[in-house]
Amino acid sequence: MSRRALLELVAALAAAAIVLLVAALVPWLRFVLTIAIAKGIAVLGILLLLRAGQVSFGHALYVALAAYAAAFAAPRMPEALLLLPLGALVSGAVGLVVGLFVVRYREIFFGMLNLALSMVFYSVLEKFYALTHGTDGIRLPAIRYVGTALGPEEAGWATLAVAILLALGFGAFVRVYLLSPMGEALSAMKTRETRLEFMGIPARRVLLAAYVLSAVMAGCGGVIIAMTTRHVTPALAYWTASGELVFIAILGGAGSVFGPFLGAFGYELTRTYAAALVADAWQMILGIVLLGVILFAPGGLWGMGRSALRRRPAGEGAA
Amino acid sequence: MPGWIADNALLIGLAVLDGLSYAAAVFMVAVGLNLIFGVLRVLNIAHGSLYAIGGYSAAALGLFVVSRGLPGWLVFPTLLAASVLVGLVLGPPIERLLRRTEKEEPVLQLLVTFALFMILEDLQKLLFGVQPVVFDAPLKMLGTVDIPFGQDVIPFTAYQLFVLPGIALVTLAGLAWFLRRTLYGRMIVAVTTDREAARAMGIDAAKVTLLTFTAGAALAALGGALASPTASLVPGVGAQTIVLSFAVVATAGLGQIEGAAVTSLLIGLGRSFAVYFEPELEVVVPYLIMVAVLLVRPQGLFGVPETRRI
DSSP: OOHHHHHHHHHHHHHHHHHHHHHHHSTTHHHHHHHHHHHHHHHHHHHHHHHTTOOOSOTHHHHHHHHHHHHHHTTTOOBHHHHHHHHHHHHHHHHHHHHHHHTTOOHHHHHHHHHHHHHHHHHHHHHOHHHHOGGGOEEOOOOEETTEEOOHHHHHHHHHHHHHHHHHHHHHHHHHHHHSHHHHHHHHHHHHHHHHHHTTOOHHHHHHHHHHHHHHHHHHHHHHHHHHHSEEOGGGGSHHHHHHHHHHHHHHOTTSTHHHHHHHHHHHHHHHHHHHHOTTOHHHHHHHHHHHHHHHOTTHHHHHHHHHHHHSSSOTTOO | OHHHHHHTHHHHHHHHHHHHHHHHHHHHHHHHHHHHHHHHOOOOTTHHHHHHHHHHHHHHHHHHHHHTTOOGGGHHHHHHHHHHHHHHHHHHHHHHHHHHTTTSOHHHHHHHHHHHHHHHHHHHHHHHOSSOBOOOHHHHHHOEEEEEETTEEEEEEHIIIIIHHHHHHHHHHHHHHHHHHSHHHHHHHHHHHOHHHHHHTTOOHHHHHHHHHHHHHHHHHHHHHHHTTTSOBOTTHHHHHHHHHHHHHHHHOTTOHHHHHHHHHHHHHHHHHHHHHOGGGTTHHHHHHHHHHHHHOTTOSSOOGGGSOO
């Protein structure tokens, strides 16, 4: 393991410890942090697509798909360790089918097709009342963890722990993936796809692999959201929820696997505090934050932190 | 099949009429979106908010005119004035911001318009509140027309029958004439086709972009203003409108005005038929049409293959 990888591992573990500490000190933040980590996992998938220069305005589809899969399965199978793979599997399978179709398109058409399909799913959730209870949504029963029924307090902690473990796992995986030939091919696609094809690398298959992975990660995020809120509604699939994921990716910075999580914490905390401060203007505040990041810090929060560390004379801890 | 048509004549008639007036409003938004994409190469997510704000402003000004007891016909120029106002007030600053990020990646530019969408959504809530706004004075003033349909008669509002589609047609014809026959119009087409070449020919591309963006914003606002008497205004209408006009633009292919008109009609009629016959599919139909079209013609119904950058 290189020195840099080791440093990042220590940083990730330290971040996990800080999250647990904050959740213990400020109990009501535990919910917000769990949701933020869930979204961060989904945004890791967006990061993969961004590497290829593609932006999906429809990944809330996979978040919602897995969340609803969990909601439907939970009454018969209230086990977190089974619901998570189930959600990931459902999202991954649908991601494969949809992916075969959308990887033929680039840029705006890619974004729009994803948007369209997520909106189709949204209206299915909203309109087929008999099955999905429409905008009322579905409530989830209490979930067991490794076969153990927990009280609401313990269940909250267990979900947070599962979320952190998944975030660490997926974060490490994406880091390795991006450095692998498949990951390098993604960056090459962004620079010049034709050259990639000349080298005999099928661009569509490279993008498809990233797309399915992103669907799986969005699915895991979706199940965690469903287990945390214990209530799923069609709003999870609305296009603004997809925009939120892209927002978090840019806010955090697409340069590192830490970006999505930094972005997600920044987003959820700003949203929570802004909504408490001015009820009808939290979206406006977030919009202004996003504009500021794009105009003045295109590297996102991660890029800002990095350049701040770089400027230090000794350069300690610069990853 | 003929039997089915005879049995459902009334519903079909209503669906066609509703679809026409709906398509007219959608066209106004989609055509502006298309023009703006042409000169700036960015799909403006905030465009739907301009539609919503245009609708709210028209309703607010119209209600003011009515409450003051001014002559009733004044509500029509008010609709127009409100949209021009929205275009002039919001268009230039947004254009300025987008021009500032012109050099950035397309993803970031798209995100700039998403940020603007979030800001405008809340601005609209702060300015006009979250309660539904109803403004049906123009509808009531023009009354209804009885349209014979088979053995039945459909009473349909004259506003939705004549004013909405009429203004959309005038816009379509006016834009086609403007873009092809006038100097300014041809400058817009030149900048759309090749910005660099246009500048080399001495065209002030920055000015053309500003003009086009402001006009596109005013068209979206006009679409909202014209539709405001037909449905009550609620928060979220901007978000709904933008995804629908995305569907229209993607189905039509980018850079096609007549194409946008035909596609608006197709999607407007498709949606209203769904409303009357399969209400569950109402929201889905536009996207089903879009996906079906893109499967067969990836560049859109009327798009030229070159526009697809792969």
